[in-house]
Amino acid sequence: MHDLYGLPITCEIDATRQGIDDFVHGFISFQPKAANVIDVARADADNGLANAYAAILYMLLEAPIAPKLAAPFLANARKATGLTAREQAAVEAARLFVAGKIPKLIELCEATVSAYPRDMVMLKLGQYHTFNIGDFPAMLRIAHKAQPEAADIAYAHGMLAFGFEECHLLDEAEAAARHALTIDPSEPWAHHALAHIYLTRGQVAEGTAFLESVAHHWSELNSFMHSHNWWHLALFYISTGRTDDLLKTYDTHVWGLAKDYSQDQVGAVSLLARMEFAGINVGDRWNDVADHIAKRGADTVSPFLTLQYLYALGRTGRPEAETLLHAIEARAEDTTQHDHAAWRDVALWAAHGIAAHAAGDDDDAIRFLSKALPRLAETGGSHAQRDLFEQIHLDALIRSGRSSRAQQVLEMRRSYDPDGVPLNRMLADAYDKSGLPEQANIARKRSRLHLAK
């Protein structure tokens, strides 16, 4: 048989082939049907590819329990015989993922896409892992390897677009994203790449209009893509002072879709924190998020995620914050993992900075976060997401009355948020405190531009 992109698969059962296709297409288009591969793999335990994909899907849970859940599927996959070389690579990818051998997994993904450029699972998986370790040129390189053979696949261009964007090649990113949308106007990863491009260019009005015009495509997507694209739109609502739309977006599209899922949780944390830094009262919204995060226990699957869990636990004064901080300290000393340096040199300092910020110790928050910020990309996340940590640092500068340093940070932030309502309010305050009333008035006027509209 062949999969939906014409790649040969070792399969005799039509339902199994359909489950494999659902995973391939669901994974790259962010549709819940990707999970159909689980039942199919259970029903057809001899099918190596279906079982490898099921194991990979469980690992994408980003939870400490994931390797345990993936294990029976991986065992089935490894027992399978008669697989093609590409299918064997998928089984090996699942094994490396479960074993935490991420650098080797990335090498394998890249080699497989080179040999089979229409293998969209290996492309997506390679991008996922290179993104998580902050290797953005590798994200772009692996997406290039799919071309020109995958030129007809919109998602391949969406992935190329995000690779370009994370490399700060915005013009190339925009061209690739627009091209993806000419093939499939509903391609959500291309919408997402454009959200990043508009944000980085400071095109707040254009970004808002664009995302609002395509948001109807996201309602049936998995909770990550649904909530994350809305999260991007919410960032624009913060900038333009659209508080009612912002809170409605949070309540309807960001928090509440899959409350136990890592990405939904950090999206909520990141948005609540940003709303508060913008001076918005978020009511009791922290509690539900922190309740769900507290249930994760000492989860150090990813430094980028863990730091945001810590923020929520610290912000709500939960005892679990202390436990998680100890787990981070232990992880920073564990030299057996591939991401040891990211934990030791970056996440550990950021964690202490976040804990200090939660305790109201601004001096330590600034001191520790300053050590982490220059290398934060090594912990994973996009630069739009990592901006949360810049904002925690900025908040500590403002709270502690360091107006001169805050002015420097805020004026630089205007390059991508020129007329931002909260940004210019903070700037006006920093200028007032720095004895520059004229600049304060100019900033104050800018802070009212959006509100006047």
Ligand SMILES: [Fe+2]
């Ligand atoms: Fe994003």
